[in-house]
Amino acid sequence: MKNRTNLSVVVGERIRQFRTKQDLSQEELAFASEIHPAYIGKVERGEKCPTIETLGKIANGLKIPLSKLIDISADTEPSxxxxxxxxxxxxxxxxxxxxxxxxxxxxxxxxxxxxxx
The missing domain is CATH 1.10.287 (Helix Hairpins)
Incomplete structure (x- = not known):
């Protein structure tokens, strides 16, 4: 279970990095992703492990491919x-x-x- 927690933290941090590079608030990302703002915060902190469906919504809200969001070996700089x-x-x-x-x-x-x- 520890690996799941670590992965949740890493993915949450990537979401936060993409969001802040786009100068989006958690509320703006939540609105664009059709997700509750409190849930975005919990995902970013690694407290929640989102489903692939939810990650897809977040990627759409960030206007990035889902593959870029979950590729934890890749850079978060825009390409x-x-x-x-x-x-x-x-x-x-x-x-x-x-x-x-x-x-x-x-x-x-x-x-x-x-x-x-």
């Missing part, structure tokens, strides 16, 4: 793949036409950023 994941998540549920419009907007913005006048 290029995190940005792409956030973009894909934001477009979830849009039509192909809407996604193409967003792709066009992103292309225009990146062109402006690469060639500032």
């Amino acid at each position: 290029e793949s995190d940005a792409l994941y956030r973009i894909c998540s934001a477009m979830n549920g849009l039509s192909k036409a809407q996604m193409n419009q967003i792709a066009h907007i992103v292309e225009e913005i990146t062109a402006l950023m690469q060639n500032p006048s």
Whole structure:
């Protein structure tokens, strides 16, 4: 049982690190994850061992892949793949036409950023 407690503490700390790097309060993360704020605090302190379903909700609230949240050997620094994941998540549920419009907007913005006048 001791390993479970240690793993809960490590995962809780990772959640806290991701949350604070995004300047989110526990309440904001709880709202985005559809979880009670008190439960987020208990998970971060390692007092609760969340189910995989709950970890999935927390990962969605943090806008990171679940695999990144539970990979305790990985760094918590944002990566290029995190940005792409956030973009894909934001477009979830849009039509192909809407996604193409967003792709066009992103292309225009990146062109402006690469060639500032």
